[in-house]
Amino acid sequence: MLQLHDTATGEVAPLRLREPGRVSLYVCGPTVDGVPHLGHGRFSLVFDVLRRYLLFSGLEVTYVSNITDIEDKIIDRAAAQGVPIAEFTAANEALWWEIMDALGVLRPDETPHATAYVDRMIALIDDLVVRGVAYETATGVYLSVLDVPGYGLLARQPLDTLRAGARIEADEEKRSPLDFVLWKKAKPGEPSWDAPWGAGRPGWHTECVVMSLDLLGEGFELHGGGQDLMFPHHENERAQAVADGKEFARHWMHNGWVTVGGEKMSKSLGNFTSLADLLARSDARAYRLLVLRSHYRSPIEVTPDTIAQAEAGLSRLDELARRFALPDLLAQGPPTGPGAAPGPVDADAVAAFTAAMDDDLDTPGALATVFDLARRANAAADTGDSEVADRAAGTAALLAAALGLRLHGDAGDQVDDVTAGLARERDAAREARDWVRADALRDQLEAAGWLVEDSAEGTRIRRR
């Protein structure tokens, strides 16, 4: 059974399921206020891998990830561009899904939008006011965090030290500087919804609480996101659920940063790389492999060099797929167990893979079993032991697929007639032992961007 580090306890513990065989995940999705960046890609890939592994483990998985489509920056940027908010967010969301598809991230089962949940958010806020844990001021409605048992759980820090660092708000009416806004009263010209406290919009922390409980129910298994969401976002979500008497997420999972030159990449630092830029200059699968190569809680450094290393690893696996004509196991959807393999599997390798993944999603260890299988498959094939070789190669394909890594065999490259003709000419030259001409043809093909290899079937070429 999968064990995961739980942010709330700081310990690695088994996921506690509400009912056997089923698991529900809620992952905080993007605010569609601009282009998706590397950090978005990392959390999407990390939780995609988690989801795929749960599926591979034979569990029925419900995966919910929201789209925040109303928020201060959205309002500002849409206005700056002179575009209606709905148009602005729709365009950014379309780009988001386009890039998620390119990364091979499975679409969530549900993608609730904040704007579709305003009524239910108002109902929650109203309930919190009635319960006496939320109060109205001139600017909005706030949650009184000192009235919430266990506040500070996810911040992993005592309340008084949190308070020491809290920003002094302009709103002097707040009872505690840590209190956060549930409802923002609208200023003239801002988009708004009617509510008992006047026209306004919900605070950011309210949407996820309402949407997760609505779609997954109380006590859903896991809530996740990037580490920067631990506090205050997730802390505040939990606070609302607790204040409302609800059982919230059983387990909290947070992934580490993408760093640039050792520093956190973030919107505020302006040092971010968009995923579109990354995908334009590298194999989309390389980022998945790069993410898998380190533990999800460690920072990852994304540089041209680390991307190139990932691409080199990818070509090794692609070479395996080519040599063994491995099928695309992801074509039929995510594998739900070893039965998805093309043939008999290496049970020891699957066990090693599973042990690694069960241990707080040790993807580097899991990946090591895949590469080890690749080496063993090649070695066995070199000595003519096709049974062992096929089993190892097929198992490697299975495990790569379980991680969402699609391997490319020969099928991927479109060879045009001229290129194919050059390859045939080279075969003829080699047949005639005209090495000078054969090498010249190889140079010509390579100059055109092809890798040229000799094989028993003649010149084999593929895209570099």
Place this chain on the structure above:
RNA sequence: GGCGGCGUGGCCGAGUGGUUUAGGCAGGGGCCUGCAAAGCCCCGUACGGCGGUUCGAUUCCGCCCGCCGCCUCCA
């Protein structure tokens, strides 16, 4: 200031109280090849510093140094 994380061989990156190694990339040697490429085999005596615990620590404890993060919008 409070809280937390990290520091592993040329690079990336796991892991472990001691016996045989993670894995990948790059590099060196070899096999294979007309030459290559791909693939395989072998190799490089890694654990920030100082103490402590221990028969023995990279792995546990303490201190120090360095880097990073959170405490404020942010995946």
